[in-house]
Amino acid sequence: MTYVARLFSDPGDAVEHVDHEFYDRVTLIDAGENTTRITCSGCDGDIDLEWLYDLIEENGESFDNLDVTVPCCGAVVSLDALRYDWPVGFARFEVSAMNPTRAKYELDDQELADVAVLLGHPVTQILAHY
Known part of the structure; x- marks a missing residue:
């Protein structure tokens, strides 16, 4: 977490706060309003976002098993194998930087590798984006 905070420490760069969280179960780390499309990895069919929202409502964003039956083709597919138009994650640990203002707010490949x-x-x- 200190390393991530340091990435926003140059003059003119700022971040509201850097935080981390451990989860008891695998948890959806979503892209908020950025996510507008989900495509099935089994049949390439579109999956309505409401299906995902209903799944989250049922599970409280945490999962013991990522395998689900998709509505498009009825296949059993892992949630992390579906294709989302913006990256999402399923994790037990999260580091977050809220409202970064550095010129390049995304971490580059080397920073992610570090x-x-x-x-x-x-x-x-x-x-x-929320």
Whole structure:
């Protein structure tokens, strides 16, 4: 977390706060309003966002098993195998930087690789808009 906060420490760069959270169960880390489309990895059919919202409502954003039956073709597919128009993640740990203002607010490939090394686990950057 300190490393991520340091990425926003140059003059003129700021971040409202950097935080982290551990989850008891695998939890959806979504892109908020950025997500407008989901495509099935089994049949390439579109999946209505309401289906995902209903699934989240049922599970409280946390899952014991990511396998679901998709409405488009009835296949059993892992939620993390579906194709989202903006990256989403399913994780038990999250580091978040709220409202970054640095010129390049996204972490670049090297910064993401450095975070992965520090955590000892691959990472995915989720850009959320709420």
